[in-house]
Amino acid sequence: MTSIGVKVIRGLFGAAERVAPQIGGKAAFQLFCRTPNPKRLSEGEKRAIDRAAGFMEEARHHRLRVGSRCVMVHEFRPRQGRENAGTVLVLHGWRSRTEYMKSLIEAHRDAGFRVMSLDLPGHGGSVGRRLNLATAVRAAHVAGEWFGPFAAVVGHSFGGAVAVNAVAGSIVGIPPLAASKLVLIAAPSSIPVLFKDFGRYLNLGPRTQSALAEEVRRIAGRPLDEFIGSRQLAETPVPTLVIHAPDDREVPADHAELFAQAGDHVRLRWAPGLGHRRILSDPAIVEETLGFVARQAVTAH
Structure with missing residues (x-):
């Protein structure tokens, strides 16, 4: 079952697709790069x-x-x-x-x-x-x-x-x-498949997904589809x-x-x-x- 927190995040990205896809793409990239809390070990x-x-x-x-x-x-x-x-x-x-x-x-x-x-x-x-x-x-x-x-x-x-x-x-x-x-x-x-799956999980629209890919190009120096x-x-x-x-x-x-x-x-x-x-x-x-x-x-x- 999807948690309330994830539902809220998906809703925010849905809104970002309509009004601020660039900001949504940057935020999605930051979420993608966030590592697990080292204090929360199983x-x-x-x-x-x-x-x-x-x-x-x-x-x-x-x-x-x-x-x-x-x-x-x-x-x-x-x-x-x-x-x-x-x-x-x-x-x-x-x-x-x-x-x-x-x-x-x-x-x-x-x-x-x-x-x-x-x-x-x-x-x-x-x-x-x-x-x-x-x-x-x-x-x-x-x-x-x-x-x-x-x-x-x-x-x-x-x-x-x-x-x-x-x-x-x-x-x-x-x-x-x-x-x-x-x-x-x-x-x-x-790597493009990983980002596509991540975007689907977050309910990213096409413009926000493109902005996410642009963040990869900015950081790595190459388009996402080359990886x-x-x-x-x-x-x-x-x-x-x-x-x-x-x-x-x-x-x-x-x-x-x-x-x-x-x-x-x-x-x-x-x-x-x-x-x-x-x-x-x-x-x-x-x-x-x-x-x-x-x-x-x-x-x-």
Whole structure:
């Protein structure tokens, strides 16, 4: 059932469509970029963070300045005596954080990789309550300046979209992120579809939806309809592994199918029954991700 608050917001955007679509578009963009309140964690989220407490104590924590804000990057070094196989950048999704990527990080660290896990703006140890694709790509770029080049970038959900756009250099003014491989887990391919779905949820009319798209162009430097992951991967032939569950309710499976159309350098692996989040800790998925990354990995210097 739709809450009273959502009904009121939809009514306001309906009115804005008639009298002030530009203002409505800007307001919709701000809502789209608003990150969850870090103090309002579910019981499951609290348990996951508690379980990862010891794991996080093993990391070295780096606070990097990105524009006027700071982001946190957690460094997990290989076990003593293990040769450094390269550096892997891990990017979590929306309403997520490094702790939720624990299984993937541990597997790569134990295999000899140095793992850098970025808490995106407004998440985990990073400050703020705003996040959009441009700020996320900029944060990944800064991490790359400090810790790259990367043998691979592993991204889950929104983090996968960030990985693609960072490596493709799709945000005007931000150089491409240096990475030899990509792993995209439950990642959205079409950013325009996300905005269209968001606009439908808020009852945005066509003029307000156009104004929302214009905000994307203003922030990212490109029209919204250029942010199609399959096209970006087609123009950026980095070996890519796409992993997706057909039953994913947050990011439909057709996003994975779109990625797979980018070319022969993209391999699609279906993960039936694992949904959007369980996929991160499934042993078979973790093993396959590591195998793909470790195969002829490029050592970082």
